Amino acid sequence: MRIRHDEARCASLGSCEAVAPTLFAVGADGVLTLLDPSPDEGQRALVQEAVAACPTGALSLAD
Amino acid sequence: MTAAPSRLDRPYDPADLSSQSFWSGTAADREHVFAELRRHRPVSWHPPVESTLFDDPDDRGFWAVVRHADLVEVTKRHEDFLSGEGIVFDSMPKELLDAGQGFIALDPPRHTKIRRLLASAFTPRQVARINDRIVANARRVVDGIAEKGEADFVAEVAALVPLHNVCDMVGVPEEHRLTILHEAELVGGWRDAEVMHGQEPLPRLLQATVTMLGIAMELTAQRRADPQDDLLTALVQAEVDGERLTDAEIASFFNLLMIAGTDTTRQSTSHGMKALTDFPDQRDWLTGDLPARMPSAVEEVVRWATPIMTFRRTAAHDCELGGQQVTAGDKVVMFYASANWDTEVFSHPERLDLSRSPNPHVSFGGGGIHHCLGNQLARRQLAATFTELLTRLPDIGVVGEPTYSSGTFFHGVNAMTVRFTPEGR
Numbered sequence: 001m002r003i004r005h006d007e008a009r010c011a012s013l014g015s016c017e018a019v020a021p022t023l024f025a026v027g028a029d030g031v032l033t034l035l036d037p038s039p040d041e042g043q044r045a046l047v048q049e050a051v052a053a054c055p056t057g058a059l060s061l062a063d
Numbered sequence: 064m065t066a067a068p069s070r071l072d073r074p075y076d077p078a079d080l081s082s083q084s085f086w087s088g089t090a091a092d093r094e095h096v097f098a099e100l101r102r103h104r105p106v107s108w109h110p111p112v113e114s115t116l117f118d119d120p121d122d123r124g125f126w127a128v129v130r131h132a133d134l135v136e137v138t139k140r141h142e143d144f145l146s147g148e149g150i151v152f153d154s155m156p157k158e159l160l161d162a163g164q165g166f167i168a169l170d171p172p173r174h175t176k177i178r179r180l181l182a183s184a185f186t187p188r189q190v191a192r193i194n195d196r197i198v199a200n201a202r203r204v205v206d207g208i209a210e211k212g213e214a215d216f217v218a219e220v221a222a223l224v225p226l227h228n229v230c231d232m233v234g235v236p237e238e239h240r241l242t243i244l245h246e247a248e249l250v251g252g253w254r255d256a257e258v259m260h261g262q263e264p265l266p267r268l269l270q271a272t273v274t275m276l277g278i279a280m281e282l283t284a285q286r287r288a289d290p291q292d293d294l295l296t297a298l299v300q301a302e303v304d305g306e307r308l309t310d311a312e313i314a315s316f317f318n319l320l321m322i323a324g325t326d327t328t329r330q331s332t333s334h335g336m337k338a339l340t341d342f343p344d345q346r347d348w349l350t351g352d353l354p355a356r357m358p359s360a361v362e363e364v365v366r367w368a369t370p371i372m373t374f375r376r377t378a379a380h381d382c383e384l385g386g387q388q389v390t391a392g393d394k395v396v397m398f399y400a401s402a403n404w405d406t407e408v409f410s411h412p413e414r415l416d417l418s419r420s421p422n423p424h425v426s427f428g429g430g431g432i433h434h435c436l437g438n439q440l441a442r443r444q445l446a447a448t449f450t451e452l453l454t455r456l457p458d459i460g461v462v463g464e465p466t467y468s469s470g471t472f473f474h475g476v477n478a479m480t481v482r483f484t485p486e487g488r
Contacts, residue, residue, distance in 0.1 A: 008171065011431075013434060
């Protein structure tokens, strides 16, 4: 499973981070970092929730 | 094939979205017009909005976007529909726009860089960290009315909670707060005689920008000399493309934070209090389990209030929108209350339903790069304020009719009396 992050769409709102703080972090510089761009299958539900939480549609699942 | 008519000879839609009387009427009256457009002519061309402030001879009119789906589409097509030409519906002199719009009227790449300077302070994680402060501000404000039994809810509650919270975050000391509140109010309220106290709008608005600039520059100088842990210091110390922000940019961003931070949640809080008075069944449902039900109630209050009624974009190039051929340079105006009342998305939008789920309202935006930076702050403030009110003043209710303000931008409430059994009696 791979998370895709569209930086052109991302507004650094941090909704993903609120859902899955182990996978996403908005730094002090306002840039979103994927802490684990390829999380293991067991986290699929969590990743899907984080993707759905993004108000700007900047996140998607590559596979 | 004939070319689509240009701005100069395009026929205007018969529905009125442009007159002063339309924007001085009630939200319910406006909804009748929006409902007809949503059903029959979802993207329609209208004459320029009537204005006593500023006459722009080049303004030929605007496209009205009234459906939820189309509003979301315009918001997300930020390369087709630009913000850098201005984001307010009304035509205004450039000096006013430059002073107040801040980074909301920027496009990428600069928008992205400026927004990131502030973004980390507004994430859910960070706002959760300052929740104690937000609750304390709500408590302090309710303390101010709790023993009185009657109050002007707008001035004494709804305006104050967001004022103190945003000023705490930005770093504005107490002595400037009420001045900022009154100056910021004019930006959306200049069409309203009550807000303006009979003063001429244009000179008064220009005076407001001078006052706000003075405060911004005073505080900026203080932060340069003595940095603090606040957003103004972050702006003062920021480098974008290797350069510091100019004083004019810092002042403009400061004004945006003050206007967006004070005037939006104020309206949502006021409309929310009125709705809780008008829908006692919903209020009973909410108070039946306040902590568990508050999150969905807050979403519905924000939909119900739709504190910002319009934002504008400008077409970057010729393109299609909702079956219409839009020409480069055309103004495109999104009508948020209409989208929040779209029956394709919301069943019985005219009913306050505090348990509504899902609730994909567009009050914080349609999901593009300009999505409301302060959405988490707004949600926490509304939750804190209504928790405090409904717990401590359980019979609080609006008496009489509020006075609503005229204008095309904020869905404003000027004054609204509430009564309640004083606390401790």
